[in-house]
Amino acid sequence: MNLPLLPTAAPAVDWTALHNFAALRGQLRVSLTPRCNLACWFCHNEGDVPPPLTRADRKHQPRNGELDAADYVDILTAAIGSGLKRTYFTGGEPLASPLARPVLNSLPDPGPDGSYTLITNGTLVRRNQEWLATTRLDKVKVSLHYFSNESLWEIAKYKKEGAGGIGVILDGIEAAREVFERVELNTLLQRENEHEILPILEYALERRLPVQFIELVDTDYNAGQRSSAVSADGIIGHLRTLTSDERVETAGVGQGRRVFRVDGVEIDVIHKGLGRHHVGQCGTCPVRPQCVEGFWALRMDHAGGIQPCLLRTDLRLSTILRRDDPEAVMESVARHVASFTDGTLTSGIL
Numbered sequence: 001m002n003l004p005l006l007p008t009a010a011p012a013v014d015w016t017a018l019h020n021f022a023a024l025r026g027q028l029r030v031s032l033t034p035r036c037n038l039a040c041w042f043c044h045n046e047g048d049v050p051p052p053l054t055r056a057d058r059k060h061q062p063r064n065g066e067l068d069a070a071d072y073v074d075i076l077t078a079a080i081g082s083g084l085k086r087t088y089f090t091g092g093e094p095l096a097s098p099l100a101r102p103v104l105n106s107l108p109d110p111g112p113d114g115s116y117t118l119i120t121n122g123t124l125v126r127r128n129q130e131w132l133a134t135t136r137l138d139k140v141k142v143s144l145h146y147f148s149n150e151s152l153w154e155i156a157k158y159k160k161e162g163a164g165g166i167g168v169i170l171d172g173i174e175a176a177r178e179v180f181e182r183v184e185l186n187t188l189l190q191r192e193n194e195h196e197i198l199p200i201l202e203y204a205l206e207r208r209l210p211v212q213f214i215e216l217v218d219t220d221y222n223a224g225q226r227s228s229a230v231s232a233d234g235i236i237g238h239l240r241t242l243t244s245d246e247r248v249e250t251a252g253v254g255q256g257r258r259v260f261r262v263d264g265v266e267i268d269v270i271h272k273g274l275g276r277h278h279v280g281q282c283g284t285c286p287v288r289p290q291c292v293e294g295f296w297a298l299r300m301d302h303a304g305g306i307q308p309c310l311l312r313t314d315l316r317l318s319t320i321l322r323r324d325d326p327e328a329v330m331e332s333v334a335r336h337v338a339s340f341t342d343g344t345l346t347s348g349i350l
Contacts (some may be wrong), residue, residue: 015082017341019126021045024253024277027297029088030072033097034062034302038121038156039144041225042188042216044088046299047307047316052157061253063303069102074326075300077108082330084298085114088141095124097302107136112350117141121156122172133179140176143186144169146210147196147203154192177207185211189230197235203265208265212257215271217293217310232271239267253277253296280343287311298333306333308340315345 027126034048044052049062067075068186076087090159094100095118100127107116115138122142125132146152149165157163176183182273185204189197197213206209216229239260240246277294286290291311299307305318317336341347 005318013331013334013347014338015334017338019083021253021295021298021337022085024251025086026084026253026295027086027088028079028084029090029297029299030076031090031092031299031301032072032094032099032103033065035093035096036092036121037096037123038093038158041155042190042228044217044310045092046301046312047310048301051092055157063305064305065302066303067099069099069106070206072099073104073106073108075329078326079328079333080108080110080114080221082334083328086117086346087109087115088117088119088297090119093124094118095120095122095128099302101128101131104137105131110136114186115139119143120172122176125172126168126175129175129179132176137183139182140180140199141184141186142169142173142176143182143187145188145190146174146193151193151196155190171176173207173209177209183209185209186214187211187332188214188216189232189235190216191228191230194230194234198238201235201238204267205262205265210266210268213267232273236269236271239269240300248274250274253294255293255296280342281309281340282347283314283343285309285312298337306336308337315340 029046029216031046031048034045036043036051039052039055041052043052045051045062049060053060054062070328079087089104091097104118110116116136117139118137119141120143125140146155146166149159152166152169153159160168173183173185185200187193187197187200192205201211213232213235215232236258239262243260243262244259247259248256249259255270255272258271259271275294278288279295281297282288282291293310295308301307303318305316307313307316309315317332336345
């Protein structure tokens with residue numbers, strides 16, 4: 001007698017890798033748009049086509065958006081429920097997205113250990129200040145890679161004279177300070193701004209703003225200007241003349257950082273010499289020699305994909321969106337991260 005075949009039960013989801021990633025303070029980076037009003041030459045756009053490439057050749061376009069505001073909020077709610085606590089909103093420029101206000105005004109409670117950070121170029125903060133003040137954002141991090149109209153043009157191809165140039169960005173920083181207790185800066189070290197690094201540091205110290213100096217992450221998109229990369233040794237040497245309060249942090253995910261405290265203000269420097277957090281997938285990765293970051297963030301793009309590694313777009317998990325079941329989204333993510341951590345992930349679904 002032949003018995004009918006019963007449907008096979010779905011395998012249980014192993015959440016261990018995702019929970020470990022969260023416990024090590026891994027980030028969930030959520031892109032609200034790939035578009036930006038600046039075109040910084042080094043931009044990797046969180047793994048999407050960066051604005052400089054689109055401006056140079058309109059045939060190169062980022063992915064089409066697939067998410068609406070409710071989708072973002074549902075996925076964030078599920079992500080928090082799955083243990084991911086540190087969410088960073090990125091772009092492009094996130095405030096250039098029409099979804100910025102409905103998403104950021106509807107953020108779910110991140111819980112006592114959770115946080116929301118907005119990463120912005122600062123140009124649109126002032127005009128959005130009023131509603132930003134009503135959100136659950138804990139911190140605003142402004143990318144300050146320039147300190148004059150000249151360097152703003154050279155780095156970002158943004159040319160407006162007087163207060164319409166660098167003044168807009170500096171005013172955006174002040175607008176953020178007026179409504180948020182935590183405002184930080186980050187600056188990429190490069191030949192184009194090397195002469196402005198110390199003025200940027202002085203500016204940050206005068207306003208008691210934490211600042212992070214970062215060595216260049218080498219990607220295919222910025223390979224043509226690889227010679228612009230500047231070592232962190234210079235700023236480290238200068239900081240040592242200002243303070244003896246220095247420590248190295250290598251715990252958790254991501255690249256190690258050297259942390260200084262100058263008159264109570266934290267200045268940290270991220271550079272490749274301190275190592276980074278690699279997992280199973282990294283063991284056979286063909287681009288590991290170029291990797292200076294390791295596995296420290298899950299990047300969710302506006303098309304609904306999740307990417308565990310900036311340099312490996314072939315490992316991107318797409319079509320995670322399930323409007324009828326956002327919990328299933330995180331089950332897919334948990335399986336993907338488990339495979340990535342075990343070294344058994346061959347590719348995502350592009």
